Amino acid sequence: MNIGEAARASGLPAKTLRYYEAIGLVVPAHRQPNGYRDYSETDVRRLRFVQRARSLGFSVAECRELLALYADRGRTSAEVRRIALARIAAIERKLRELEGMRRALLHLVERCSGDSRPDCPILDDLAGEDDDQGAA
Amino acid sequence: MNIGEAARASGLPAKTLRYYEAIGLVVPAHRQPNGYRDYSETDVRRLRFVQRARSLGFSVAECRELLALYADRGRTSAEVRRIALARIAAIERKLRELEGMRRALLHLVERCSGDSRPDCPILDDLAGEDDDQGAA
DNA sequence: CCTTGACCTTCCCGTCGCGGGAAGGACCAT
């Protein structure tokens, strides 16, 4: 199977397939006589596996681990679970960070009139104004 | 003021200050006779401004716009507000994406025994198994 | 005077996960 077909079958761009080969993540076993990459059904399964894992937020390094476990009959589900839990923890850290930003930005936007005047509490806050005008 | 002092005063690494100079974001006006960068109080204010904006999730490009508006007496708060709303929208897109991943991963982890056996619904899902065993 | 150490300079490479595009070969149909 040509790289184009494998790309369509896996839902990944051909560029990505070449990249995955370059980093040794999914390497098609053979080349056709004309030098074209030759992807097998198994290769495509691995590519789809990676595509799904990536869409769940796993890094390429984690995909490599997961693929290894997938291929390892002696694996334990505890190993897989550990990786997934680590990913969840990382996602939750990021969620908290983004939620903090969102809260702060919403607070600022709320107080900004957004009209034609130059006065802007958003810029004031970024400038680190230390006014205590609300103390009355 | 040396780069080290400016770094401490702004809460940014010296490397970042050099980077901001290289991309023309915050460029100290002068050099000392020995070739050292010379940051003014105004430079440090700009650096702190960028540091705060970055911590709110603004890209360096957005920081550039915000700095320009900050310096522009003819600005309107509507312009600033527009940038902040765009950032909020981007953050919320990312939040939704991460929440989707989190939900999917939690669902998978929940069903994984995480013991010494190799059977793992997480890997099964990534492999794209099409079993409809739950249809009973 | 010399050394030590802390600071500064420029420069270039690495990160992560690819995308864009050039230059050229291969294949298929007309």
Next chain:
DNA sequence: ATGGTCCTTCCCGCGACGGGAAGGTCAAGG
């Protein structure tokens, strides 16, 4: 022969820096 579509390798670019080499500068101490 020609055109169009595929494929190949190669190298550069992103964002926002961090690491580290090689070397200049400065203040303190022996």
